[in-house]
Amino acid sequence: MERKEFLKRGFSALGLAAIIPVISCSKDTVDPADTSTEAGSTPGSCTLTASETAGPFPTKSPASLVSNDITSDRPGAKLNVKITIQNKNNSCEGLEGALVDIWHCDAAGNYSEYGGTGMQSTNYTNLHFLRGRQTTDASGLVTFTSIYPGWYSGRATHIHVHIYNASGKSLLVTQIAFPEEISKVVYAQGAYASHGQADTTNARDNVFGDGVSTEMSTVTGNVSAGYELTHAIVVNA
Numbered sequence: 041m042e043r044k045e046f047l048k049r050g051f052s053a054l055g056l057a058a059i060i061p062v063i064s065c066s067k068d069t070v071d072p073a074d075t076s077t078e079a080g081s082t083p084g085s086c087t088l089t090a091s092e093t094a095g096p097f098p099t100k101s102p103a104s105l106v107s108n109d110i111t112s113d114r115p116g117a118k119l120n121v122k123i124t125i126q127n128k129n130n131s132c133e134g135l136e137g138a139l140v141d142i143w144h145c146d147a148a149g150n151y152s153e154y155g156g157t158g159m160q161s162t163n164y165t166n167l168h169f170l171r172g173r174q175t176t177d178a179s180g181l182v183t184f185t186s187i188y189p190g191w192y193s194g195r196a197t198h199i200h201v202h203i204y205n206a207s208g209k210s211l212l213v214t215q216i217a218f219p220e221e222i223s224k225v226v227y228a229q230g231a232y233a234s235h236g237q238a239d240t241t242n243a244r245d246n247v248f249g250d251g252v253s254t255e256m257s258t259v260t261g262n263v264s265a266g267y268e269l270t271h272a273i274v275v276n277a
């Protein structure tokens with residue numbers, strides 16, 4: 041089954057089994073001069089966030105991938121990822137001790153741990169790049185060092201996130217969206233150039249097509265110095 045067909049057929053138990061109401065606070069603005077966008081928590085502006093599918097390439101053994109730097113050997117623009125988990129049931133205070141797994145594709149649109157099939161022809165079944173787990177600190181923050189995600193047919197740029205409480209109970213499966221203006225700049229050069237520009241916008245994406253206001257990240261920086269992504273997710277814990 042091709043990835044595009046998987047997306048068209050909808051999202052079964054892979055991601056929907058973990059749907060739990062979550063809220064995320066975001067505001068989106070774009071400044072073309074420095075190719076950055078601002079989105080983040082604003083008191084009183086929290087809205088329910090859509091839970092999303094884990095997709096066809098979830099991490100198989102996340103507990104074995106506890107790592108801050110998940111880059112491995114993958115080339116691409118440096119990306120520092122900062123995700124804050126907040127607890128709605130505690131006045132949106134930071135949730136300490138939450139387990140946060142993230143994973144995304146490389147500059148060519150391929151995932152580790154999978155391959156050799158119609159879903160992904162390149163075989164990376166024995167590699168584990170661009171996947172990692174961290175535990176939130178007292179302020180609910182986790183950080184990762186990675187590369188700016190690439191893209192693949194039928195999907196806009198994104199990062200997958202799965203959040204658990206300290207006991208391992210699933211709280212949310214979701215995805216993080218990226219500002220298209222920055223992605224266009226990144227995809228025009230370096231390891232991304234041969235793959236070209238993304239063929240799907242956020243608006244036409246099968247996951248984000250219903251809106252990205254609650255999943256849009258803040259991304260600042262530039263290709264030479266690298267980028268920083270910040271995103272806040274509020275869960276019922």
